[in-house]
Amino acid sequence: MTKEDTIPETALEIEDLEIEREIVNIDFEIGDNVVYPHHGAGQVVKKEEKNILGEVREYLTIKILHNDMTVMVPCQNAGKAGLRRVIDEDTVKKVLAVLADDVSEMPKNWNRRFKHNRDKIKTGDIYELAEVVRNLAVREQDKGLSTGEKQMYTRAKKILASEMMYALEKSEEEAEAYLDEILLRTAEQLAAAGTTLD
Template identity: 50%
Template sequence: MTRLFNVGDKVVYPMYGAGIIEAIEEKEILGEKKCYYVMRMPIGDMKVMVPIQSVDEIGLRQVVDEEVINQVIGRLKLESTDQSTNWNRRYRANMDKMKSGDIYEIADVVRNLMLREREKGLSTGERKMLENAKTIFISELALAKDLTEEEAIALLDNIIYEKNASI
């Protein structure tokens, strides 16, 4: 069954990030009329149209609440989880986590890649993945805690780098 969101709801679009539903519109595209959520993504300042009947398939969900964000922040403070030394395997595992749309999984990708970048450096592909994962994570963090993009970035950097400063 399709979940119904309302104008003003804060939602997450897996692989794109969090945004706010600004409108619900009916559009005719390729001769077919469909209803769409029109989402404004504050980070990157873009608009996305999501077909309402595809919401479940896409995995659109509410932005998590403050309690969940605080649990995620606690998880960010943990040591990096074991990851394959094989770049390809590690990349695929991280991509699966990001596609899940689960904030805990995305936080793991962000933490692990930020720490790996500092310790060993990242390949171009993993650096792009880290930037994408950070954008997705920061967009939800900002909406959940009512922060600006800059405040959310600073909070993430403080959590990751302060906790692991002794490494």
């Protein structure tokens, strides 16, 4: 690792390093629609006590619907893991505004940009996720994406669509098509306005 890899490139990156997410533990119940960072929206299908390594803890079992994955999360660590409820209608409007907004500043170096975006996704914050999806969509239209960024974009868009699916009461395909339409419109508007990525 070089010195350049450990030093933030911009003031924005320094601010990002100092962000502390408020950790909130919510008492989730069976049937609750939730979002688990890195995986997307799912539903709590089981809540039970388990004895693991001699320690009894209560666990949530979450079925991630867009990929049929099942995840177990200790209830006491749910907030720390970023587990939260699916967004409401007011939040959907704010997310759509983020998707339609200008591109935010990102590092020029692709591996720093990749880490910057990955860290934003890891927060579990819907606005950070929407910002990453928008920025990568515009970059894809403008300059194209590296293989790693393309995979990140596909995955981030899938996570965002899975939550929008619940929030807008659409099918997964409808939610993805809706996002694609918004992102294409944003990229076209920015291109028409002469906004370019460095």
